[in-house]
Amino acid sequence: MIEHAFRGNKRYWSWLVFLSLIILTGFYFYMRQFNYGLGITGMSRNVSWGLYIAQFTFMVGVAASAVMVVLPYYLHDYKAFGKITILGEFLAISSVIMCMIFVFVDLGQPFRLLNLMLYPTPHSLLFWDVIALSGYLLLNVVITRVTLDAEHKSTAPPKWIRVVIIVSIPWAVSIHTVTAFLLSGLAGRPFWLTAIMAPRFLASAFSAGPALLVVLCLVMKKLTDFDAGDEALKKLGLIITYAMCVNVFFILMEFFTTFYSGIPSDVSHMQYLYFGFEGKGKLVPWMWASVALAVVSLVLLIVPKTRENHRTFFVACITVFLSIWIDKGLGLVITGFIPSPFGKVVQYWPTIPESLITLGVWAIGFFLITIFYKMVLSIRMESEA
Amino acid sequence: MSISRRTLLKLVGLTALGVTAEKYVSVHAGSTSAKLVAKAIGAGKRLAGTKPAQKVRLAMVVDLRKCVSEQGCTKCIDACNKAHNIPDFGESKDEIKWIWKEPYQDAFLDQENFYMKDEFKNKKVPVFCNSCDNPPCVEVCPTQATFKRDDGIVMIDWHRCIGCRYCMAACPYGSRSFNWRDPRPFIKDINPDFPTRMKGVVEKCTWCDERVSQGLSPICVDVCPGKALVFGNLNDPGSEVRQLLKDNFSIRRKPGLGTSPEIYYLV
Numbered sequence: 001m002i003e004h005a006f007r008g009n010k011r012y013w014s015w016l017v018f019l020s021l022i023i024l025t026g027f028y029f030y031m032r033q034f035n036y037g038l039g040i041t042g043m044s045r046n047v048s049w050g051l052y053i054a055q056f057t058f059m060v061g062v063a064a065s066a067v068m069v070v071l072p073y074y075l076h077d078y079k080a081f082g083k084i085t086i087l088g089e090f091l092a093i094s095s096v097i098m099c100m101i102f103v104f105v106d107l108g109q110p111f112r113l114l115n116l117m118l119y120p121t122p123h124s125l126l127f128w129d130v131i132a133l134s135g136y137l138l139l140n141v142v143i144t145r146v147t148l149d150a151e152h153k154s155t156a157p158p159k160w161i162r163v164v165i166i167v168s169i170p171w172a173v174s175i176h177t178v179t180a181f182l183l184s185g186l187a188g189r190p191f192w193l194t195a196i197m198a199p200r201f202l203a204s205a206f207s208a209g210p211a212l213l214v215v216l217c218l219v220m221k222k223l224t225d226f227d228a229g230d231e232a233l234k235k236l237g238l239i240i241t242y243a244m245c246v247n248v249f250f251i252l253m254e255f256f257t258t259f260y261s262g263i264p265s266d267v268s269h270m271q272y273l274y275f276g277f278e279g280k281g282k283l284v285p286w287m288w289a290s291v292a293l294a295v296v297s298l299v300l301l302i303v304p305k306t307r308e309n310h311r312t313f314f315v316a317c318i319t320v321f322l323s324i325w326i327d328k329g330l331g332l333v334i335t336g337f338i339p340s341p342f343g344k345v346v347q348y349w350p351t352i353p354e355s356l357i358t359l360g361v362w363a364i365g366f367f368l369i370t371i372f373y374k375m376v377l378s379i380r381m382e383s384e385a
Numbered sequence: 386m387s388i389s390r391r392t393l394l395k396l397v398g399l400t401a402l403g404v405t406a407e408k409y410v411s412v413h414a415g416s417t418s419a420k421l422v423a424k425a426i427g428a429g430k431r432l433a434g435t436k437p438a439q440k441v442r443l444a445m446v447v448d449l450r451k452c453v454s455e456q457g458c459t460k461c462i463d464a465c466n467k468a469h470n471i472p473d474f475g476e477s478k479d480e481i482k483w484i485w486k487e488p489y490q491d492a493f494l495d496q497e498n499f500y501m502k503d504e505f506k507n508k509k510v511p512v513f514c515n516s517c518d519n520p521p522c523v524e525v526c527p528t529q530a531t532f533k534r535d536d537g538i539v540m541i542d543w544h545r546c547i548g549c550r551y552c553m554a555a556c557p558y559g560s561r562s563f564n565w566r567d568p569r570p571f572i573k574d575i576n577p578d579f580p581t582r583m584k585g586v587v588e589k590c591t592w593c594d595e596r597v598s599q600g601l602s603p604i605c606v607d608v609c610p611g612k613a614l615v616f617g618n619l620n621d622p623g624s625e626v627r628q629l630l631k632d633n634f635s636i637r638r639k640p641g642l643g644t645s646p647e648i649y650y651l652v
Contacts, residue, residue, distance in 0.1 A: 037584035038548070039565030044478040048553040048563060108548015108563065108585025115528040115547050126527035126551055187521060187642040188557025265494070341559040342491040346477075 001152060004378035005371040011223070012374065019367045026360010029353040030105060038108055040353050047337040047348035049106070051330075051358050056102035058208075058329035059365075060179045061201060063095035063136065065209020067172035068239050074165050080231040086151075087228075088213055089144045090372035092172070096137045098365040105357055125182045132175045139168040144372075152379050176201045183336065191269035191336045194257075200250040201328075207243035208324040210236050211317035216369070218314050226377050237313055241301040244320055248294055251327070272345060273335045280345045283335065286326050293323035441536040442518070443592065444619040444647040445606075446629045447511060451613035454486050454509040461511060461605035461614065462486070465590070468604050470581045472571035481562040483590035484513045484605055495639060505652065511614075513590040513605075514539060514560040515638065515646030522552035522561065531587070537619075537647060538592050548585040557639050558646070561589045592616070619647065 033040045043050040069088035072078035104110055121127045143165055150157035177198045183189070184197035194200075214236050217228040258270045271277045276284050300306045300316035307313055339345045350358070452458075465471070465484045472481055486509035490497065493510070516539045522531050523539060530545035531552055553561045567584045575581060579595065582588055593603035601607070606614040617626035626649075629635075635649040 037564065037566040039479050039584075043565070045480050045482075045562055046559070048550045103549075106549070108550070108587075109546065109583075112528075112545070112547040115530070115545055119528045119530075119545070121527050121529050124525050124527040124551070126525065126549065130527075182551075183554075186525070186555050187644070188555060188639070264497070336554070341494070341557055342487055343494050344491070 001148060001375055001379060004375045007378070008374060012370075015370060016367065019363045019370070022363035023360050023367065026357045026363065029356045030360070032353060033105070033357065034110070038106075040351065042348050042350045042354060044346060044348065046340045046344070046346035047334060049333055049337065050348055051350045051354055052102050052106035054329050054333035055358055055361065056099050056106070057179060057183075057201075057333055058325060059095045059099045059102065060133070060176050061205030061324075061328065062209045062212060063092045063099060063133075064172045064176040064202070064205045065213070066092035066140070067169055068206050068210050068243075069213070069236075070165065070172070071169050072235070074162070075169065078235070080229060080235060083226075084213065084217060084228050084232055084236075086144055086147060086376055087216070087373060089140050090376065091209070091213055091216070091369065093137060093140045093144065094365045094368040094372065096133055096140070096175075097368060098361055099133055100137075101361045101364060102358075105361065125178060125185060129175075129178045129182060132171070132178045136168070136171050136175050139164060139171055143168060148376065148379060151383060154383050173202065176205050183333070188341060189336045190263070190265045192332075194254065196250055196253060200247065200254075203243050203247035203250055204324045204328055205243075207240050207247050208321050208328075210240050210243070211320040214240070214317045215314065215321065216373070218310060218317075220373065220377070224377060225381070233310070233313070234308060237301065237307045237316075240317065240320060241298075241307065244294070244297060244301060247324070248298065268339050268343070269335050272338050273331055277339060278345050280347055282347045282349060283331055287331055290323045290326035290331070293319040293326070297323060439535055439537075440620060442619040442647070443516070443537045443597070444617065444626050444649065445513075445516075445592070445603075446615040446617075446626050446635070446649045446651060448611075448613045448615070448629070448633075448651040449489075449505070449508060449510065450651060451611040452508075452511060452609075453611055453613075454511055455507055458610065459486075460608045460610055464604045464608040467574075468576055468579060468593070470568075470572050470576055470579055472568035473573065474566075474571050479565040481564065481568065481588065483562075483588075484511055486510065487512050492638060493636065495641070496636070510650065511605075512558065512560070512638070513648065514592070515558055515644070515648045516592055518645035518647060519643060521555040521557065521644055525551045525555040527551065534594070536597070538594050538597065539589075540591055540594060541586075541588060543580070543582055543586050543588065546586040548587065550587060552587055557642050557644060561587050563587050 029040075041050055041052075066088040069081050069085045073081040073085040104113065107113060116127065116130055143161065146161045146164075147157045180198035180201040183192035184194060186192060214233060217226075217233065220226040221228065255270070258266045268277055272281060273283055274287050275281065297316050297319035300312050300319070305312075307316065334348050338347065462484050466473075469483060471483060474480060489501075489505050489508040489510050492512050516533075516537055518537065520531075520533055520539045523533050526532075527549065528545050528547055530542045530547070531539065532542070533539050548563070550563055553563060564582050564584045564586055569575075569581050572581060593601070593605075596603060602616045603614075606616045615625050615629060617624040619626055621627065629651065630649055633651045635651050637646045637649055640646065
């Protein structure tokens, strides 16, 4: 099957070369980080997690979102998702791998990574996150491998794979729940200490993930013979709409509880994020951009006409994705540290090497997606021919 | 249902034990009810007092009335920095600190009071690792590189730490520092009796475990000119720390979080 990834037209190859260049740039700066230490990033004693962990958090959501196509297709036998389910699963694989790389590049002593396995520590949520993520990766590798193989041979997939698929559904929910617990279980960080962290993560995941899938499908429709099908896209549109509504609702819940209760330690973080605190507010314009994008996306999604028109639907999906990326891949993790436990505002902004390393990991993700989707499309074309 | 004399005696004994344990919890721990609930649902892995009280529970008392840090005294900080090979980068981003001073209202953020005595308003409070009895850093560490000793000191194994910095996110006191870069070139004169650290690991005050193991007090306690710092065994009713806490009003940093910090400030 993998041989299909090695055959492609000029556009395919130039895209891969382009991504490889970004990956190599990222790798070069990672080597610099490796030699100098994490001081090469914008992180500091006060803001000790930054862009890497924020990207990790965001990508876990994209990974978990595969369940939004897997569940209707396998549990409800929703045939329209037949063409895109495996794309969702490959998106999950690529995202989980990105998650793992983001955690890896964030480690101060990466060569000691195996200490996680040598000294398993069940009272640490990070231990459970490692289990959840690697299990999810394994499940999806097995599922895609077996189902794609069956498609390749034009046979029905073996019966046992259904069990694996059913297991993967709650497992997808678990990866994002455990990741939320990683943050929401800390008594000393009031910004994260909220019981709706996990539900909020799931809602944002189930809107941003399928939105990315739609974008990928529409791009493929433009560039290749692949067509996800109108019904599938319509259904994804509904899923994204509901999930985005719930996501925005949850954010408003946080606003209410924080500002109405008025507990200073809680208010200070939200205030920093959306309005600025003590005259400092590096994230403020970003967050209002996120709000604006969310509003635009909701209008485009809720109005049936714009949701069902591919061009406006495409824009809607991009705005959903960007809005949530700013909220989760930038604001959420960093603001947990601002202000500090002493009430001081020490701001954070990623450095150029840090941003290029991050971009490199994203490029790895796109590289994987490209070759996975190429494989799927070629195999489908072959069996159709 | 008949209960034999023997069973009855056993039950009475167990109940007495239970009551003692609960008393210990309520005296010792921060949020008692939460802990009792946690105990009931069996989540009591880090409950103070659920196991028989250990013989030694080290603690520190800081007498803020005697501390003159606002007058520029940095004796404890200087001695600590020198003893523990703490680098000086000359900037705050990469900064490593084990003891430092914070304004009173920042150290006790949840004690907001505009009309407090001027003496305390301007006070600089020495802060260090609280070696909590329920240390959240120990709970979140995925490799057990940070752990609590039997005498209560919270330690870090610098050879095991993977540098994930989860402990820094978990510590409500901002007590932990990370080696963002190689610290060795920035140590003024290296103390050969204490290890230096490498880049990529977390560190913090360990109440001079190396001195405590030799029966000495932490160096900050020894060098304090005003004798404002007192160190000792909280579980020994005759110890100086216990006497001070008995005779004076003391506060702790963020006790409401249930971490049970073991540094007591006399105000």
